[in-house]
Amino acid sequence: MELLKNLELVEVTTNDGKATLTFLHEERGEIREVNFNKNVYDEGSGKFIPDADKAAKVEEWCQEYFNLTFDKLSQAIGTRKDVYAYDTFNSLWESEQIKKFDKDMVGQIIQTEIKEITDDGVGIHIKFDYEDETYQSNMSYSEYMENLKKWFKNPQKQAKQYKKFEEKFHVGVAEAIETGCLTGQEIMVEVKAAFGKFVYADIKPLPKKK
Structure with a gap:
């Protein structure tokens, strides 16, 4: 920059x-x-x-x-x-750039740390760094209605994503955001592709505490 x-x-x-x-x-x-x-x-x-x-x-x-x-x-x-x-x-302002993995990264598993967790009403976003660039894993729970030209939250899908988040990270979304307790947490990220073309980052579940 x-x-x-x-x-x-x-x-x-x-x-x-x-x-x-x-x-x-x-x-x-x-x-x-x-x-x-x-x-x-x-x-x-x-x-x-x-x-x-x-x-x-x-x-x-x-x-x-x-x-x-x-x-x-x-x-x-x-x-x-x-x-x-x-x-x-x-x-006109300093911006954080969110990178996306290229297709040639599909199948790769990387080790990194959680940088930040946000929830913008469309989904949960878990940011992490890889090779000095910021990426994120998304857990979306909203859908775009073409006829209304607007995003709408799906309460059932949101509940499922919140439950999935807690099962994966062993802490609720609100607590993770408010306390920052997962910031710096080591994670394993697998680069995957959906329908052969949409490349995304899948964070592996954290080990359960004994």
Whole structure:
């Protein structure tokens, strides 16, 4: 990551819920694009789809960084911001990058430690590091309703995932998050593939205490 100071916003384009903010780095003769996207990526369809929660978050970013609504971002042209430049994207804030395993890693088992556990209302996310990069294992319990363009929690699936989490880690989700008792816990992670194409990380159950 590289922090680029005081770049001028020279162009704003919007298309189907996505705003591209173009910043100019005069000294280098470069542009840096920052995306504010109200859509989320759906692995099932392989497409970006509208999401009410993401849209609300984008509106918060517009107010926080430009004091404008999403549809009036073009009024911010001429302002200057610091831009965080990463290998594959740019941001107005320092971001944690979540990597995904490549297909050639399928079948590999790695030993690492739990870095953080979060629950965002869509699923439980267990973060860990591998070769200086952050990855995560997901235990999802929400489903996207195409006709309503929104994610909805499935209470039965959530209960099953919470039970599965407790059976795997021998502690409840809420306790794990609130106390951080699993942070630093050694884990074994197997890289798997679903339906021959979706690569994911499966954390093996912790040994039961005697």
